[in-house]
Structure formats: C-alpha cells, structure tokens
Amino acid sequence: MLNTLVVTVGSSLCRHPDFHSKSLLSKLLACEDPKNDKTVGAEINSIVSLVDSKQIQERKFFIMHLNVLFDLSNLPTLLTVYLIYCLFKKRMNRE
Numbered sequence: 001m002l003n004t005l006v007v008t009v010g011s012s013l014c015r016h017p018d019f020h021s022k023s024l025l026s027k028l029l030a031c032e033d034p035k036n037d038k039t040v041g042a043e044i045n046s047i048v049s050l051v052d053s054k055q056i057q058e059r060k061f062f063i064m065h066l067n068v069l070f071d072l073s074n075l076p077t078l079l080t081v082y083l084i085y086c087l088f089k090k091r092m093n094r095e
Contacts, residue, residue, distance in 0.1 A: 013041035017064060019066060025078055029077045029085060043079055051086040 016039070018024045033044050035048040050056045 004063065005050070007043075007046060007050075009043045009075065013043045013075065016041055024041060025081060028078075028082060043075075047079065047083050047086055051083075051090055056083070056087065 013019065016024065018027055021027075028034070028040055031037050031044070034040055034044050035052065036045070038045070056072055
C-alpha cells in the first residue's frame with residue numbers, strides 16, 4: 001500500500017467571499033455539511049471526504065500541491081488546521 005496522498009488545492013477556495021478575511025477558518029468550521037456544501041470550496045469538500053473514507057488515516061504523508069496562479073500564502077496553514085480539526089472530530093465521535 002502506498003503511504004502518501006497528494007492533492008492539489010487552491011483555485012476554488014480562493015473564490016470564497018471571505019478568503020482574505022480573518023474569519024474564514026471559523027466560517028469553514030461552522031459549515032454544517034462541509035462534505036457537500038460547494039460554497040466552502042473543493043479543498044474542504046475533499047478533506048472531509050478523505051477523512052470520512054479513512055484515506056488520510058492510512059497514510060504517513062499528506063502533501064498539498066498549491067496552485068501558484070493565486071496568492072495562497074495563508075492556505076497551507078488554513079487547510080492544515082481544518083484537516084486536524086476533521087481528524088480530531090472524527091476521533092472524538094468514535095470514543
């Protein structure tokens with residue numbers, strides 16, 4: 001089994017109306033259906049889907065390849081925090 005998962009990120013979340021706002025992360029975390037709500041961006045939809053399908057728990061490395069056509073300096077941190085939140089939430093729901 002391969003131990004690395006590589007995904008591309010960047011263009012859909014950049015279109016979020018609050019992308020440059022400090023409140024973006026809290027708005028993404030407050031989304032009630034992040035797996036299916038297209039307004040949060042494909043990156044968030046994918047993270048939730050990967051966590052739900054246990055694709056991430058089975059990997060040692062999760063690499064996000066950023067789209068260089070946009071200013072994405074805050075995106076790696078935002079997506080990493082969101083991923084950790086999803087993994088933590090899933091773990092807490094199992095216990």
